[in-house]
Amino acid sequence: MxxxxxxxxxxxxxxxxxxxxxxxxxxxxxxxxxxxxTFAAVAPLTGMDLASVGWHFAAAGLALSATFALFAIxxxxxxxxxxxxxxxxxxxxxxxxxxxxxxxxMIGGALTLLILSYRNSPLADLTGGNMFLRHxxxxxxxxxxxxxxxxxxxxxxxxxxxxQWATAYLSTH
Numbered sequence: 702m703x704x705x706x707x708x709x710x711x712x713x714x715x716x717x718x719x720x721x722x723x724x725x726x727x728x729x730x731x732x733x734x735x736x737x738x739t740f741a742a743v744a745p746l747t748g749m750d751l752a753s754v755g756w757h758f759a760a761a762g763l764a765l766s767a768t769f770a771l772f773a774i775x776x777x778x779x780x781x782x783x784x785x786x787x788x789x790x791x792x793x794x795x796x797x798x799x800x801x802x803x804x805x806x807m808i809g810g811a812l813t814l815l816i817l818s819y820r821n822s823p824l825a826d827l828t829g830g831n832m833f834l835r836h837x838x839x840x841x842x843x844x845x846x847x848x849x850x851x852x853x854x855x856x857x858x859x860x861x862x863x864x865q866w867a868t869a870y871l872s873t874h
Contacts, residue, residue: 726836733786734787
């Protein structure tokens, strides 16, 4: 059961956040809350010591501090900031967190360039009414960065400490 939570909750939340941001330009607070509460409940049950749990929360705190500053100056949406912090909690303060942030940034940069190109093309006028493309076509809308965070999270997650624990546990039982 514990392994199922590890394999399902984080990926589901990241996919939900990506699709939600793409369709509505919002990421519900409940996504970040579910990530934090589930991690807090699951991590100790895996045998993770309190110091390691503390380092995971430190990663989330550092991420929240940085992203809140970006939110305050208008460089990032609030949902994105909270999602980065909550997902950083699952990655921990290690190289996997750096990989997650770098891969998400690269995907976000590519996504931004693609969306800006699309917005300035005649294709945006033709397809902008589609529910999946309307925010991509809207020149006044921001970039649904939750899509990049979702993809980056899914790419980095297999190397996270909890997935590594669950994989090792399943291979021995």
